[in-house]
Amino acid sequence: MNELGKALLALGFLLAFIGAVLLLAARIGLPLGRLPGDIAYKGKHVSIFIFLGSSILTSAVLSATFYVLSRIRR
Numbered sequence: 001m002n003e004l005g006k007a008l009l010a011l012g013f014l015l016a017f018i019g020a021v022l023l024l025a026a027r028i029g030l031p032l033g034r035l036p037g038d039i040a041y042k043g044k045h046v047s048i049f050i051f052l053g054s055s056i057l058t059s060a061v062l063s064a065t066f067y068v069l070s071r072i073r074r
Helices: 002-028 052-073
Strands: 038-042 047-051
Touching: 038 052, 047 052
Parallel strands: none
Antiparallel strands: 038 047
8 A cells, every 4th residue: 555655645746746737838939739730620519629739749748858867777
């Protein structure tokens, strides 16, 4: 149970960190959700948003970050 508690705490801190980064990105004007490739459809009774460009950018940044961290840990 001790290790489960530590894992949940780490996950909570990670989520809080990601939230803080997203808030900071919004304040400095990073256009996540409005990049080329993001699709938005607004009808009378439905709105659909597909964040394709933002997802690709986020994936590339996270992949590069984890690659660098794995190289440092060796």
